[in-house]
Amino acid sequence: MTNPLDRVPPHLVISDFLPAADHVALIDWTLANQARFEPSGLGRERALDTGFRNSLSLRGEGPRPWVAPLTATMMPLVPGWCAALGIAPFTLDQLEFDMVAYNDGAFYRRHVDTGVGGGRTPRPGSAAFRMITAVYYFHREPKRFQGGALRLHSLAHDISYGDVPPTQNSLAVFPAWARHEVMPVACPSRDFADSRFAINCWVRRTPPAAVA
Numbered sequence: 523m524t525n526p527l528d529r530v531p532p533h534l535v536i537s538d539f540l541p542a543a544d545h546v547a548l549i550d551w552t553l554a555n556q557a558r559f560e561p562s563g564l565g566r567e568r569a570l571d572t573g574f575r576n577s578l579s580l581r582g583e584g585p586r587p588w589v590a591p592l593t594a595t596m597m598p599l600v601p602g603w604c605a606a607l608g609i610a611p612f613t614l615d616q617l618e619f620d621m622v623a624y625n626d627g628a629f630y631r632r633h634v635d636t637g638v639g640g641g642r643t644p645r646p647g648s649a650a651f652r653m654i655t656a657v658y659y660f661h662r663e664p665k666r667f668q669g670g671a672l673r674l675h676s677l678a679h680d681i682s683y684g685d686v687p688p689t690q691n692s693l694a695v696f697p698a699w700a701r702h703e704v705m706p707v708a709c710p711s712r713d714f715a716d717s718r719f720a721i722n723c724w725v726r727r728t729p730p731a732a733v734a
């Protein structure tokens with residue numbers, strides 16, 4: 523397949539991403555913070571459209587003690603990710619995180635992670651400056667959900683796709699412009715603790731100087 527638009531977007535999968543102790547601590551922390559999860563919503567306004575995105579996200583101003591260690595782990599890896607994904611180097615801004623739980627029937631339809639603003643100049647911190655999406659997968663053992671693959675689609679509609687399973691303690695990395703979706707999850711117990719958990723991490727660039 524020679525047309526770049528027809529190809530599955532470039533992506534990486536890193537197995538056993540966190541040391542076992544950190545991974546277990548993260549699961550424990552997440553289950554202890556169940557009350558802070560709310561319907562995920564879409565975009566800056568977090569508009570609810572449960573026919574498009576149907577999951578729960580960690581919200582509120584409470585502490586997220588995993589942000590600093592994850593940032594420290596990921597930042598040094600970004601240049602290598604750029605090289606592997608064919609992304610030209612850029613000036614790093616902060617990393618942005620979202621913790622998400624997918625329980626029975628949850629999914630996220632096809633989308634890109636770079637907002638497509640309606641002609642307005644994006645504000646610093648906007649999704650428009652997301653370059654790379656990294657998704658960390660974790661769940662309680664034994665695993666009590668099925669499905670939930672990350673499906674990466676070719677830019678050309680319905681030509682090709684590749685599935686990445688949400689494997690325990692793995693990280694999927696892809697360009698934020700790549701179209702992707704989360705396939706439906708089945709979680710018969712409906713217990714929050716049995717959810718497919720993910721931490722989305724977006725690597726943003728600092729806004730480039732305005733083009734005259």
Ligand SMILES: O=C(O)CCC(=O)C(=O)O
Nearest residue numbers: 630635657672704720722
């Ligand atoms: O959980 C995943 O595999 C991807 C989630 C996603 O696409 C998103 O939250 O933007």
Ligand SMILES: [Fe+2]
Nearest residue numbers: 633634635702
């Ligand atoms: Fe996404």
